[in-house]
Amino acid sequence: MTQPQIARSPLNTKYGTFELYDFAWSGNEQDNVLALVTNFESKTPLVRVQSACYTGEIFESTDCDCHWQLETGLHRIQKEGGIFIYMLCDGRGAGxxxxxxxxxxxxxxxxxxxxxxxxxxxxxxxREYERAAFVLNHFGVASCRLLTNNPRKVLGLKKTRYKCRA
Known part of the structure:
Protein backbone atom coordinates (compact mmCIF):
# COMPACT_ATOMS: atom_id res chain seq x y z
CA MET A 1 0.00 0.00 0.00
CA THR A 2 1.27 3.44 -0.89
CA GLN A 3 1.68 6.11 1.76
CA PRO A 4 -1.17 8.64 1.90
CA GLN A 5 -0.91 12.36 2.27
CA ILE A 6 -2.14 13.35 5.72
CA ALA A 7 -3.83 16.58 6.82
CA ARG A 8 -4.83 17.42 10.39
CA SER A 9 -7.00 20.03 12.09
CA PRO A 10 -9.00 20.46 15.29
CA LEU A 11 -12.72 19.93 14.74
CA ASN A 12 -15.30 21.33 17.15
CA THR A 13 -18.53 19.31 17.21
CA LYS A 14 -21.61 19.16 19.41
CA TYR A 15 -19.93 16.17 21.09
CA GLY A 16 -16.71 18.04 21.84
CA THR A 17 -13.42 18.70 20.09
CA PHE A 18 -11.73 16.02 18.01
CA GLU A 19 -8.51 16.02 16.03
CA LEU A 20 -9.64 15.48 12.43
CA TYR A 21 -7.26 13.66 10.11
CA ASP A 22 -7.64 13.12 6.38
CA PHE A 23 -5.66 10.22 4.94
CA ALA A 24 -5.65 10.77 1.16
CA TRP A 25 -4.37 7.96 -1.05
CA SER A 26 -5.20 9.83 -4.26
CA GLY A 27 -7.01 12.87 -5.61
CA ASN A 28 -10.24 10.83 -5.76
CA GLU A 29 -12.30 11.75 -2.70
CA GLN A 30 -13.46 8.16 -2.21
CA ASP A 31 -9.83 7.18 -1.65
CA ASN A 32 -9.78 9.29 1.52
CA VAL A 33 -10.35 7.99 5.01
CA LEU A 34 -11.19 10.41 7.81
CA ALA A 35 -10.31 9.84 11.44
CA LEU A 36 -11.73 11.77 14.37
CA VAL A 37 -9.46 11.17 17.33
CA THR A 38 -9.73 11.92 21.03
CA ASN A 39 -7.14 11.21 23.66
CA PHE A 40 -7.02 7.58 24.59
CA GLU A 41 -4.80 5.94 27.15
CA SER A 42 -6.20 2.45 26.84
CA LYS A 43 -4.15 -0.16 25.04
CA THR A 44 -7.43 -1.25 23.46
CA PRO A 45 -9.26 2.00 22.64
CA LEU A 46 -12.83 2.28 21.45
CA VAL A 47 -12.92 2.37 17.64
CA ARG A 48 -15.83 2.89 15.28
CA VAL A 49 -15.37 2.20 11.56
CA GLN A 50 -18.26 3.72 9.61
CA SER A 51 -18.86 4.02 5.90
CA ALA A 52 -20.58 7.02 4.41
CA CYS A 53 -24.35 6.92 4.22
CA TYR A 54 -25.49 10.09 2.51
CA THR A 55 -29.18 9.25 2.73
CA GLY A 56 -29.05 8.45 6.44
CA GLU A 57 -26.39 10.82 7.72
CA ILE A 58 -27.14 13.91 5.65
CA PHE A 59 -30.85 13.57 4.91
CA GLU A 60 -31.65 11.50 8.04
CA SER A 61 -33.62 8.89 6.14
CA THR A 62 -35.77 6.77 8.41
CA ASP A 63 -34.98 3.69 6.30
CA CYS A 64 -31.66 3.10 8.06
CA ASP A 65 -29.97 3.72 11.37
CA CYS A 66 -26.72 5.19 10.03
CA HIS A 67 -27.34 8.68 11.44
CA TRP A 68 -28.00 7.21 14.87
CA GLN A 69 -24.84 5.05 14.58
CA LEU A 70 -22.79 8.12 13.61
CA GLU A 71 -24.05 10.16 16.56
CA THR A 72 -23.74 7.30 19.03
CA GLY A 73 -20.21 6.51 17.87
CA LEU A 74 -19.00 10.12 18.08
CA HIS A 75 -20.62 10.57 21.50
CA ARG A 76 -19.09 7.41 22.96
CA ILE A 77 -15.65 8.02 21.49
CA GLN A 78 -15.62 11.58 22.81
CA LYS A 79 -16.64 10.27 26.24
CA GLU A 80 -14.38 7.18 26.40
CA GLY A 81 -11.50 8.20 24.11
CA GLY A 82 -10.64 6.52 20.87
CA ILE A 83 -10.85 6.81 17.10
CA PHE A 84 -13.82 7.22 14.76
CA ILE A 85 -12.76 6.06 11.28
CA TYR A 86 -14.97 7.27 8.44
CA MET A 87 -14.64 5.64 5.03
CA LEU A 88 -16.08 7.57 2.08
CA CYS A 89 -17.69 4.58 0.39
CA ASP A 90 -21.49 4.67 0.40
CA GLY A 91 -23.75 1.69 -0.11
CA ARG A 92 -21.62 -0.68 1.96
CA GLY A 93 -18.89 -0.03 -0.55
CA ALA A 94 -21.09 -0.76 -3.58
CA GLY A 95 -21.42 2.94 -4.41
CA ARG A 127 -15.66 -3.06 1.57
CA GLU A 128 -12.05 -3.70 2.39
CA TYR A 129 -10.48 -2.54 5.60
CA GLU A 130 -6.77 -2.17 4.78
CA ARG A 131 -7.00 1.61 4.94
CA ALA A 132 -8.83 1.50 8.28
CA ALA A 133 -6.06 -0.80 9.53
CA PHE A 134 -3.47 1.69 8.21
CA VAL A 135 -5.14 4.44 10.27
CA LEU A 136 -5.08 2.27 13.40
CA ASN A 137 -1.41 1.50 12.80
CA HIS A 138 -0.67 5.21 12.29
CA PHE A 139 -1.94 5.88 15.81
CA GLY A 140 -0.12 2.88 17.28
CA VAL A 141 -3.27 0.85 17.93
CA ALA A 142 -2.52 -2.88 17.88
CA SER A 143 -5.91 -3.99 19.22
CA CYS A 144 -9.20 -2.26 19.85
CA ARG A 145 -12.75 -2.49 21.13
CA LEU A 146 -14.72 -2.21 17.90
CA LEU A 147 -18.07 -0.45 18.21
CA THR A 148 -20.15 -2.44 15.70
CA ASN A 149 -22.96 -4.92 15.25
CA ASN A 150 -21.52 -6.05 11.90
CA PRO A 151 -19.44 -9.25 12.07
CA ARG A 152 -18.08 -8.51 8.56
CA LYS A 153 -16.22 -5.48 9.97
CA VAL A 154 -14.62 -7.60 12.67
CA LEU A 155 -13.58 -10.19 10.06
CA GLY A 156 -12.44 -7.45 7.68
CA LEU A 157 -10.09 -5.99 10.26
CA LYS A 158 -8.90 -9.42 11.38
CA LYS A 159 -7.91 -10.17 7.77
CA THR A 160 -5.50 -7.24 8.08
CA ARG A 161 -4.06 -8.85 11.24
CA TYR A 162 -5.62 -6.36 13.63
CA LYS A 163 -7.05 -7.62 16.87
CA CYS A 164 -10.43 -6.23 17.71
CA ARG A 165 -13.49 -7.38 19.55
CA ALA A 166 -17.02 -6.19 19.06
Missing amino acids: LLTKIRGMNITATEGLDTAEAYERLGSPLDP
Missing part, protein backbone atom coordinates in the same frame (compact mmCIF):
# COMPACT_ATOMS: atom_id res chain seq x y z
CA LEU A 96 -24.19 5.50 -4.28
CA LEU A 97 -25.72 4.55 -7.65
CA THR A 98 -26.10 0.90 -6.62
CA LYS A 99 -27.38 1.92 -3.21
CA ILE A 100 -30.14 4.14 -4.64
CA ARG A 101 -31.11 1.49 -7.18
CA GLY A 102 -31.27 -1.00 -4.30
CA MET A 103 -33.36 1.40 -2.23
CA ASN A 104 -35.85 1.60 -5.08
CA ILE A 105 -36.10 -2.19 -5.31
CA THR A 106 -36.57 -2.34 -1.54
CA ALA A 107 -39.31 0.31 -1.64
CA THR A 108 -41.18 -1.00 -4.68
CA GLU A 109 -40.75 -4.76 -4.32
CA GLY A 110 -40.40 -5.21 -0.57
CA LEU A 111 -37.01 -6.90 -0.75
CA ASP A 112 -34.38 -6.28 1.91
CA THR A 113 -31.03 -4.67 1.09
CA ALA A 114 -29.21 -7.99 0.66
CA GLU A 115 -31.84 -9.28 -1.77
CA ALA A 116 -31.88 -6.00 -3.70
CA TYR A 117 -28.08 -5.99 -4.08
CA GLU A 118 -28.21 -9.62 -5.22
CA ARG A 119 -30.83 -8.70 -7.83
CA LEU A 120 -28.51 -5.91 -9.04
CA GLY A 121 -25.55 -8.29 -9.25
CA SER A 122 -23.65 -6.39 -6.56
CA PRO A 123 -21.84 -8.01 -3.67
CA LEU A 124 -23.60 -7.27 -0.37
CA ASP A 125 -20.51 -5.79 1.26
CA PRO A 126 -17.42 -5.36 -0.93
